[in-house]
Amino acid sequence: MLERYDYVIVGGGSAGCAIANRLSADPGTTVLVLEAGHSDYKIDPFVHMPAALPFPIGSKLYDWKYETDPEPAMGGRKIYHARGKVLGGSSSINGMIFQRGNPMDYERWAKDPGMESWDYAHCLPYFKRMESRFLADGSRGADEWRGGSGPLHLERGKADNPLFGAFFQATQEAGYPLTDDVNGYRQEGFAPFDRNVKNGRRWSAARAYLHPVMDRKNLDVETFAYATKILFDTSSETARATGVEFDQGPGVYGKGKAVRHRTVHAGEVILCGGAINTPQLLQLSGIGDREHLESVGVPVVHHLPGVGENLQDHLEVYIQYQSKLPVSIAPGLAWHQRPKIAWQWLFQRKGLGATNHFEGGGFCRSNDDVDYPNLMFHFLPIAIRYDGTSPIKGHGYQVHIGPMYADTRGWVRIRSTDPKVHPSMLFNYLSTATDRKEWVEAIRVARDILNQPAFAPFNAGEISPGPSVETDEEILEWVRKDAETALHPSCTAAMGTGEMAVVDPSSMKVWGVDGLRVADASVFPYVTNGNIYAPVMMVAEKAADLILGQTPLAADKAPWYSYRAGSPLYPTGDRRNQQHPRQEAQA
Known part of the structure; x- marks a missing residue:
């Protein structure tokens, strides 16, 4: 390891890997990646087997195991938050679902002052640059x-279990269309997912991004390297970041392990720690709200009140049904x-171990007041929770459902000067009238779909929440007790130009230093309406160009579907049995 690098990247997760690849492509530029977790060892099946995803979540070897403060509108529950403690970050333990969000997410971003270059037309070229997309037949x-031709390989889910067929038919019977591709021309609708x-x-x-270029002589990657502080030169009027302090050792902060400081x-420090770790490190280093920093004993380097604020996420529940027919994948996942699953995966890369099982789902609007889909569905041909527990011994199926752009806002705030102490974290789930309204709608829409005639051969009754949960308040009370995070924390160091902005959208520089x-x-101004891995990678790709001072990719004027642009999809407001002709382009 050198004493000085042109770029030190803090965080070897999703964004950090992409940026390290792009910055180190110039052999004259030295790059160091500091990753607090361990390597994603090639022989580790818990990382690399898609169906093994329940194992690393909740394990202290793979997961930072965060939890919120007691959530006031959730009955005081603390909500568990998994974050990847391994090279690749949460992309090494997540559900592998690839969703860009809706084009109107980025139109919303671009409406904020200074954010004009983050509209859909300017983001689309970066989504395309990072992808190599393959259909279910391998083409x-x-x-x-x-x-x-990008580095991210995407496979379309086969979704060939008969329960998927029933689900897609049921969505149409309920009045919602199919779509060719939720990441393409039209997100709204239901389809097999990219993974x-x-x-x-x-x-x-x-x-x-990272392993293919690990042999570059100008790129170093240090694991078990926990960043504790950003160093600043404060001799000038504007402080300048000059380096990073970090603790390193085998199993950093594990019991009985020697740690070196x-x-x-x-030359530059680039934070890629995510929506929790990035604001935590900024605050530990003296960048944040002055009053808060002084209250925990951190010397203030620069007052920046937006650090750690604006926290957003997606909350979700599982709606589970028992199946009359033995068609689910439950028997195949028995102990x-x-x-057999392990053998098939190790030697053939086939079978139940070779899929994440989130092979299909979709997006729809719960009411006609919203401009684009506010509900996301993930369908599974089994009734099971993330931790592997199931409410039944037989066959079942479920949807994961939740609102996508709630108006709730929270924060991430350090509790002390000790970097090992997890920060205070609050999302304020269910704290607004709009959020509660959309949650009731979400459950009713999901039930409507799952009780359509297409499911009649399979439907043996709702397991969770069950028929006793019917009124609006009963639904909300069940959500308070049962909902989990969809693991999409974001927006705590938001791009923009206003008083609460943290990052300059034209350069990715932290304002004031x-x-x-x-x-x-953390730089999202608003969470996108889907899983956030794809938008994070898009941000990283675009950020690499901005950091290098390269001309950003030209805007791509491909058309995209807009419900408000006069589409004939729902000409009378009646969603049932309508076709979905392509509408005219909206750039």
């Missing part, structure tokens, strides 16, 4: 909206079947 799926899987193996950001100097940038989910 390439590049088109006007999708990429075909970060390549030949039966998880294709994380580390596998896509180290320092590395940098006595796991040696030099030599310090941020590029991860």
Whole structure:
């Protein structure tokens, strides 16, 4: 390891891997990645087997195991938050679902002052640059909206279990259309999903971006390297980041492990720690709200009140049904079947171990007042929770459902000067009337779909929440007790130009200091309406160009679907049995 690098990237997660690849492409530029977790060892099945995703979540070896403060509108519950403690970050332990969000998410971003270059037309080229998309039959799926030669390998889910067929038919019977591609021309509708899987193996950001270039002499990657402080030169009027202090050792902060305190100097420091770690490190280093920093004993380097504020996420529940027919994948995942699953995956990269099982779902609007889909569905041909527990011994199926752009806002705030202490974190789930209204609508829409005639051969009754949960207040009370995070924390170091903005959208620089940038989910001004891995990678790709001073990719004027633009999809407001002709382009 050198004493000084041109760029020190704090966080070897999703964004950090992509940026390290792009910055180190110039052999004259030295790059260091500091990752607090361990390596994503090639032989580790808990990382690389898609179906093994329940194992790392909740394990102290793979997961930072955060939890919120007691959530006031959730009955005082603390909500568990998994975050990847491994190279590749959360892309090494997540559900591998690849969703860009809706084009109107980025139109919303672009409406804020200074954010004009983050509209959909300017983001689309970066989505395309990072993708190699493949359809279920193995053919390439590049088109006007999708990429075909990027480092991120995307496979379309086969969704060939008969329960998927019933689900897609039921959505149409309930009045919602199918779509060719939720990441293409039209997000609204239901379809098989793209997944970060390549030949039966998880294709994380580390596998896509970092491992192919690890032999570059100008790129160093340090694992078990926990950043504790950003160093600043404060001799000038504007403070400048000059390096990073970090603790390093085998199993950093594990019991009985020797830890070395180290320092590395940098031309620039780039934070890629995510929506929790990035504001935590900024605050520990003296960048944040003055009053809060002084209250915990941190010397203030620069007053920036937006650091850690504006926290957003998606909350979700599982609506589970028992199946009359033995068609779910439950028997295949039984304990006595796991040696067979392991053998098939290890030697053939096939079978139940080679899929994340989130092979289909979709997006719809719960009411006609919203401009674009506010509900997301993930369908599973089994009734099971993330931790592997099931409410039944037999066959079942479920949807994961939740509102996508709630108007709730929270925060991430350090509790002390000790970097090992997890910060205070509050999302304020269910704290607004709009959020509660959309939650009631979400449950009713999901039930409507799951009780359509297409499910009649399978439907043996609702398991969760069950028929006793019917009124609006009963639904909300069940959500308070049962909902989990969808693991999409974001927006705590938001881009923009206002008083609460943290990052300059034209450069990714932290406002008010030099030599310090941020590029991860924390820079979102608003959470997108889907899983956030794809938007994080898009931000990283675009940020790399901005950091290098390269001309950003030209805007791509591909058309996209807009419900408000006069589409004939729902001409009378009646969604049932309508076709979905392509509407005229909206750039």
